[in-house]
Amino acid sequence: MKKITSLLALVFLLFTAAMQAQGTIRGTVVDGENNTPLPGVNVVVNGTTNGVTTDFDGLFEIQVAKNTGALRVSYVGFAPLTVNFDVTGKKVVDLGTINLKMDSDALDEVIVKAYSLAIDRKTPVAVSTIKAETIENELGSQEFPEILKTTPGVYVTRGGGGFGDAELRIRGFNSQNVAVMINGIPVNDMENGNVYWSNWAGLADVTSSMQVQRGLGAAMIGLPSIGGTVNIVTKSTDIAAGGNVMMTTGNDGYTKYGFTISTGLLDNGWAATASLSRTTGEQFVDGTTIDAYSYFLNVAKKINENHELSFTAFGAPQRHGQRQNRLLIDDYRVSDRGIRTNTDYGYKNGQILNHEDNFYHKPQMSLNHYWTINEISSLTTSAYASFGTGGGGGTAGLNKFGKYDTDYRDEPFAPVNFDQIVAENKALGAAASAETFLRASINNHQWYGALSTYNTELSEYIDLSAGVDIRFYKGDHSTELTDLLGASFYIDNNDVNNPNKVVKEGDTYNYNDSGYTNWGGLFAQAEYNKDKISAVLSVAGNNTSYKREDYFKYTPEDPLRETDWVNFTAFSTKGGLNYRLDSKNNVFANIGYFERAPFSDAVFINNTNITNENAENQKIFSAELGYGFRSDKFRADLNVYRTKWMDRTYTISRTADNIQYTANILGVDALHQGIELELSYRPVETLTLTGMASLGDWQWDNDVKNVQVFDDQQNAIGDPIDIFIDGVKVGNSAQTTFAIGADYEVLETTTLRASFNYAADYFADYNPTGRTTPNLPQTWEMPDYGLLDLGLTHRFNFGGFNAQINANVFNVLDTEYISDAQDGSGSVASTALVYFGAGRTYTVGAKINF
Numbered sequence: 001m002k003k004i005t006s007l008l009a010l011v012f013l014l015f016t017a018a019m020q021a022q023g024t025i026r027g028t029v030v031d032g033e034n035n036t037p038l039p040g041v042n043v044v045v046n047g048t049t050n051g052v053t054t055d056f057d058g059l060f061e062i063q064v065a066k067n068t069g070a071l072r073v074s075y076v077g078f079a080p081l082t083v084n085f086d087v088t089g090k091k092v093v094d095l096g097t098i099n100l101k102m103d104s105d106a107l108d109e110v111i112v113k114a115y116s117l118a119i120d121r122k123t124p125v126a127v128s129t130i131k132a133e134t135i136e137n138e139l140g141s142q143e144f145p146e147i148l149k150t151t152p153g154v155y156v157t158r159g160g161g162g163f164g165d166a167e168l169r170i171r172g173f174n175s176q177n178v179a180v181m182i183n184g185i186p187v188n189d190m191e192n193g194n195v196y197w198s199n200w201a202g203l204a205d206v207t208s209s210m211q212v213q214r215g216l217g218a219a220m221i222g223l224p225s226i227g228g229t230v231n232i233v234t235k236s237t238d239i240a241a242g243g244n245v246m247m248t249t250g251n252d253g254y255t256k257y258g259f260t261i262s263t264g265l266l267d268n269g270w271a272a273t274a275s276l277s278r279t280t281g282e283q284f285v286d287g288t289t290i291d292a293y294s295y296f297l298n299v300a301k302k303i304n305e306n307h308e309l310s311f312t313a314f315g316a317p318q319r320h321g322q323r324q325n326r327l328l329i330d331d332y333r334v335s336d337r338g339i340r341t342n343t344d345y346g347y348k349n350g351q352i353l354n355h356e357d358n359f360y361h362k363p364q365m366s367l368n369h370y371w372t373i374n375e376i377s378s379l380t381t382s383a384y385a386s387f388g389t390g391g392g393g394g395t396a397g398l399n400k401f402g403k404y405d406t407d408y409r410d411e412p413f414a415p416v417n418f419d420q421i422v423a424e425n426k427a428l429g430a431a432a433s434a435e436t437f438l439r440a441s442i443n444n445h446q447w448y449g450a451l452s453t454y455n456t457e458l459s460e461y462i463d464l465s466a467g468v469d470i471r472f473y474k475g476d477h478s479t480e481l482t483d484l485l486g487a488s489f490y491i492d493n494n495d496v497n498n499p500n501k502v503v504k505e506g507d508t509y510n511y512n513d514s515g516y517t518n519w520g521g522l523f524a525q526a527e528y529n530k531d532k533i534s535a536v537l538s539v540a541g542n543n544t545s546y547k548r549e550d551y552f553k554y555t556p557e558d559p560l561r562e563t564d565w566v567n568f569t570a571f572s573t574k575g576g577l578n579y580r581l582d583s584k585n586n587v588f589a590n591i592g593y594f595e596r597a598p599f600s601d602a603v604f605i606n607n608t609n610i611t612n613e614n615a616e617n618q619k620i621f622s623a624e625l626g627y628g629f630r631s632d633k634f635r636a637d638l639n640v641y642r643t644k645w646m647d648r649t650y651t652i653s654r655t656a657d658n659i660q661y662t663a664n665i666l667g668v669d670a671l672h673q674g675i676e677l678e679l680s681y682r683p684v685e686t687l688t689l690t691g692m693a694s695l696g697d698w699q700w701d702n703d704v705k706n707v708q709v710f711d712d713q714q715n716a717i718g719d720p721i722d723i724f725i726d727g728v729k730v731g732n733s734a735q736t737t738f739a740i741g742a743d744y745e746v747l748e749t750t751t752l753r754a755s756f757n758y759a760a761d762y763f764a765d766y767n768p769t770g771r772t773t774p775n776l777p778q779t780w781e782m783p784d785y786g787l788l789d790l791g792l793t794h795r796f797n798f799g800g801f802n803a804q805i806n807a808n809v810f811n812v813l814d815t816e817y818i819s820d821a822q823d824g825s826g827s828v829a830s831t832a833l834v835y836f837g838a839g840r841t842y843t844v845g846a847k848i849n850f
Contacts, residue, residue, distance in 0.1 A: 023064055024062070024748065025063075025092075026093070027059075027094065029098045031078075037054075040209060041058070041073060041074070042074045043073050044074075045071060050802045055209065065802075067086065067088040068088065073100065078100040091685065091686070092686075122529065122578060124536060124589065128148075128212045130148065132235075140806070144203060150755060150757060152692045152737075153696070154212065161835065162283060162321060164201050169733040171228065171643065171674065173228075176188070182232045182234065183234055183312065187199075190447060190475070191599065192600070196360070196362075198318055200316060202277050203234070203296075203316075205260065205277055206235045212230055213228055214641070215590070215624050218536075234312065241262055243849070245847070245848055246277075246846065246848075248806075250281070250842055250844070252282040252283065253280070254281035254290075256278070256279040258276050260296075272299045274295075274297050276294070276296075279293075285342050287323070287345030287352065288323060289354065290321075294315070294316040295313075297314070306373070309367065313363060315364065319359040322344060324344050325344055326821070326822055329829060341413050358393070366383065366384035368380070369381045377456040378456075385449075392440060393439070394440070396438070396490075397490070418485065423486065425484070425485050425487040426486040437487060439481050440480045442478045442508075443475060443477055444475070445475040446474050448471070448472045448473075449469075449470060449472070450468070461530040462527065465525045467522075467524075469542070470519065471517075473518070477511065481509055488504075490503045494510050497556075512551045513553075515547070517545070519544055520543050521540060524538065525538035533578070534577070535576065536577075538574055541570070541571040544570070547564070560609045563604070566611055572592065573592060584630050588626045589626070593620070601651075602651055602664050606662050616666065622641065644671055645671075647669070648669070650664065667702070672697075673697050674697055679692065685745075689742050690755075691738075698735055699729050700768060702726050724776065729763045729779060731763040734759035737758065737759050739756065740756050741754065750792070751794075752792055753790070755789050758785070758787075759784065764779050764782060764823040779827050788812045791807065791808040803846070806845045807843070811837075812840060817837050819835050
């Protein structure tokens with residue numbers, strides 16, 4: 001409460017000392033040679049640190065504190081331009097189109113190609129862009145991908161509600177099938193494709209722009225994304241010199257504070273930007289404590305007119321409590337804590353103890369070289385490394401954590417009494433193995449990669465891009481005993497090299513293995529742009545190699561201890577055409593086919609070194625049509641898509657002679673198709689209205705018959721089974737979503753905003769391979785829901801510095817809704833295991849720029 005009171009007092013003081021800005025300036029920055037919009041252009045009021053960047057349509061809007069002055073417009077590879085302004089007696093001044101000219105003396109960094117970004121009315125893909133200003137004003141305490149929730153085809157949940165546990169889905173595909181890149185570098189886990197947003201907790205502070213390409217996307221690296229591609233571009237060192245300090249507070253003790261500072265481009269060619277922040281408190285769900293840091297550093301050196309080096313490092317060491325176990329709907333009704341209920345934490349010696357938590361640090365470092373070879377050619381090369389350490393907590397031994405177990409809880413669903421468990425372990429005596437204890441699943445890794453792209457002009461109208469994508473990954477997996485809960489040791493028999501191993505806190509037990517993943521890819525893309533037509537054609541090929549080494553299941557002499565490399569070669573091709581009917585209307589179409597290797601858990605059966613000989617590539621075919629309209633006041637995008645996913649990776653298990661056998665299922669197909677609409681309308685200068693609609697039809701496309709499991713000697717295990725999934729809806733993502741929003745400038749420096757999101761046709765998740773009985777009902781459909789968010793941003797001059805206050809209230813109406821569910825027996829609400837979404841939450845933040 002003290003933190004909230006202190007911040008509100010600061011807000012009051014800032015308001016009373018505020019000096020209102022004089023007006024707003026808008027404009028569009030384009031490449032003066034071909035009249036295409038330029039994204040990421042820096043627009044700064046001369047003599048101040050007041051600056052913004054253009055969006056992917058080249059648009060910018062900036063508030064100024066004086067009636068007259070000048071803007072400096074700068075972009076790497078172009079000559080900077082100074083534009084005078086005069087807002088005397090006017091609220092808004094539109095500078096129209098600002099043309100930047102290529103600068104032969106400047107570094108020609110093709111940032112759009114380097115980061116695989118799409119250009120409006122040119123690149124034939126469905127794309128939505130989120131500007132840094134939107135992220136800064138509206139994110140608050142939400143998870144980073146939640147800023148995309150008003151984007152067509154995108155559905156985001158907070159998972160169990162822990163910090164950084166969000167799940168992003170595009171067009172019905174989960175994060176394993178959505179390619180996420182930061183500054184053009186892929187970050188999806190090399191072994192399973194997942195994206196863990198807690199690893200990038202501070203990324204929002206330094207994001208320059210965020211682009212979502214739905215469907216095939218424009219990424220030129222050999223990165224097969226089924227649902228879409230998310231490109232996150234961080235701030236670069238060509239921003240204006242200066243920085244900021246900020247603090248945000250919110251419900252449940254949420255507190256975040258930090259700073260960013262930049263030198264700007266110095267006379268000697270050096271530039272640097274650094275950011276540091278810390279987040280503490282708790283999320284809406286009980287027991288989801290937070291202790292997280294984030295850091296970012298970018299240092300660049302312009303060597304000469306042809307060469308520039310840029311080094312970037314960022315990371316977010318953090319530990320947070322989780323809610324891993326879903327509950328029945330009736331459980332939340334019975335619990336005193338309602339939808340905040342979390343059964344995965346307790347108290348030990350009066351201190352909160354999460355027996356389900358996450359702790360991880362995944363710094364990523366990259367060295368980028370930009371080389372302008374000549375007037376028509378350039379080479380962009382990135383070498384990068386990432387070192388992940390940490391894991392997720394859990395319980396082991398005798399289960400004393402049942403949600404109804406009042407021997408270890410004061411009442412059902414209450415926090416666990418760890419002191420009772422400690423007392424029972426101690427009562428067993430110092431010579432007894434621990435009865436119940438805590439452990440952590442450790443997943444450390446080392447990841448090295450290089451990405452190099454060559455760009456050249458084959459002719460006046462044709463550009464060629466080609467390159468190589470190389471990655472090397474080693475993941476070390478083990479279980480670590482983290483807390484004996486009063487016992488002295490635990491006896492483990494899972495290591496054949498050390499039977500009856502005495503395990504103490506910090507020791508490895510249960511399993512210990514390493515997985516190796518190597519990736520090599522080549523890609524090439526030709527782009528044609530003349531008059532009204534732009535077209536693109538790309539091809540790519542890659543080889544994914546897996547190897548596994550197990551230190552517990554096999555002795556050093558056993559030839560099975562280390563497997564051979566298992567290789568999967570795949571290729572992709574895609575093409576698209578955009579036709580600009582006139583200055584306002586355009587249409588596009590794209591089509592593509594690609595293959596993707598199965599993940600490593602489908603290659604090595606049951607976490608052993610037995611190779612699944614039948615594992616094969618997944619195949620994806622996708623096509624899309626789109627229409628766009630642009631005018632001064634109104635813009636619209638309409639897309640129709642169809643994606644067929646064939647031979648999805650799924651496995652089934654059978655047990656014989658106490659041995660579990662697993663086989664992959666071939667022929668599992670899914671069909672995802674739908675319509676997406678995105679709108680923006682500015683009826684008057686002070687009001688912007690937005691809207692989107694996404695209507696999806698995502699379902700399994702066939703039954704699979706006569707699936708047989710074999711042992712390693714190819715002996716049949718049990719009878720063949722049939723899997724009945726034809727026409728069953730794909731779960732875990734709302735298939736129908738709508739959103740409307742409004743931004744209204746009530747004063748020249750004060751903006752109010754509101755947004756309403758609606759989700760429907762949302763089916764519970766389930767395992768398709770478990771549907772072995774014909775004529776089963778559809779999976780349970782969750783209730784429709786709508787959420788209202790409100791926000792306010794106030795900008796002002798304080799003591800000679802530009803400052804602003806952001807306030808956001810999420811789920812204003814405190815709507816109760818189910819955000820995630822696992823289907824139970826009978827496909828009915830009463831047996832489904834669910835997470836409820838967060839109720840009403842809020843944040844208030846202040847930021848001062850210097």
